[in-house]
Amino acid sequence: MEKAKVYFTDFRVKVGTPQTEKLKRLCIAAGIKNINMEGKFVAIKMHFGELGNLAYLRPQYAKAVADLVKEQGGIPFLTDCNTLYPGSRKHALEHLDCANYNGFNPTTTGCQIIIADGLRGTDEVEVPVKNAEYCKTAKIGRAIMDADIVISLAHFKGHEMTGFGGCVKNLGMGGGSRAGKMEQHSSGKCKVNEELCRGCRRCAKECGSNAITYENNKAFIHEDICKGCGRCIGACAFDAISNEQWDASDLLDRKMAEYAQAICQDRPTFHINMAMDISPNCDCHGDNDAPILPxxxxxxxxxxxxxxxxxxxxxQKATPIRNSQLGDNLAAAGEHHHDVFLDNNPHVNWEETLIHGEKIGLGTRQYELVTIK
Known part of the structure; x- marks a missing residue:
């Protein structure tokens, strides 16, 4: 496979030039205007942020992309699917309220917002996946599959289950219906090390299936109820919870790549990663820690x-920020991997997403970087 072209620009701008204009220039240089959008529905897939989280992308970036689509005669809409876990986005009405509270509405973004898998997260299309090894079909939110064109607008960050969250996660996990998310997370179950558990109950608040109870002030995870979503692992500040299946995160990464394949195959797609406010964990938390990188x-x-x-x-080339989760891990005694994602969230093989995505034909890891000033 030939090298792909990836276009890059930093956040430096001259006085009087907004960053949104620089984003537009980047997209144009990368060829977004080569897509025929005239009269076509264009899904801009993004994450609206959980209530309390402040690391998500600002709505102005979404408007910049939507404006480009409209300039080309397209009909844009912002979209995401409902979550598997409790929070402020588990059904469409809550999800729309959350988006609005976080600044996403037709006035601020210049386009409508559609929750792709409907009111209860059950409005899905079962899509055959080309070259799949694990998910022969993928359950994708219907509005995403109804779109003629898909643009991924992703906040690039760390992640407690997949190492990093970027384009593939935005599409694969984010584009899956609630049943699709459960399928991707079903590779393993979590367990508690009672010696490390402090009984703080944070994990139970984050649990996606009410699978955690407390016995003698120690967390206990009911395996028959657990969906394997991994929210509890990220919630635990004492490393008391782990996945009992050693390759569960690898399987999650591979399934996620296959779900992204279901969304991208057989239609035009365009992908944007915004590497800013690079938090250590997912935007799905109702909070966000300090950035791990500039x-x-x-x-x-x-x-x-x-x-x-x-x-x-x-x-990987950037200097870690000392006052961060990654900085603390690097300052602590023990093994260091010289890998920002492994050092940020140890025991998570982030590379598997890219390896499997390339294997199934989703894309290539070989690229030429073109820098735009």
């Missing part, structure tokens, strides 16, 4: 694997 820039490409690989490589 703001790096914006990446755009027609190739979802290449755009993630380019952002990963930029992160």
């Amino acid at each position: 703001n790096l820039g914006m990446f755009a490409s027609f190739d979802p694997i290449a755009v993630d690989q380019a952002a990963v490589d930029a992160c």
Whole structure:
């Protein structure tokens, strides 16, 4: 496979030039205007942020992309699917309220918002996945599959279950219906190390299936109820919870790549990674820790694997921020991996997403980086 082109620009602008204009220039340089959008529905897939989280992308970036679509005669809408876990986005009405509270509405973004899998997260299309090894079909939110064109607008960050979250996660996990998310998370169950558990009950608040109870002030996870979503692992501040299946995160990564394949195959797609406010964990939490790396820039490409690989490589070259989760881990005694994602969330093989995505033909890890000033 030939090298993909990934276009990059940093966040520096001259006085009087907004960053949104720089984002537009980047997208144009990357070829977004080569897509025929005239009269076509264009889904802009993004994450609206959980209530309490402040690391999500600002709505002004979404408006910049929507404006480009409208300039080309397209009909844009912002979209995401409902969550598997409790929070402020578990059904469409809550999800729309959350989006509005966080600044996303037709006035601020210039387009409508549609929750892709409907009111209860059950409005899905079962899509055959090309070259799949684990998910022969994927359950994708119907509005995403009804779109003629898909644009991924992703906040690039760390992640407690997949190492990093970028384009592939935005599409694969974010585009799955509630049943689709459960299928991706079903590779393993979580268990508690009672010696490390402090009984703080934070894990139970984050649990996606009410599977955690307390016995003698120690958490206990009911395996028959647990969906394997991993929310409890990220919630525990004492490393008391782990996945009992050693390769569960690898399987999650592979399934996620196959779900992204279901969304991208057989239609035009375009992908943007915004490497800013690079938090250690997912935007699905109702909070966000300090960034682990400085703001790096914006990446755009027609190739979802290449755009993630380019952002990963930029992160690996960046200097970690000392006062952060990554900085604390690097300062602590013990094994260091010289890998920002492994050192940020140890025992998570982040590379598997890209390896499997390339294997099934979603994209290539080989890219040429084109820098735009």
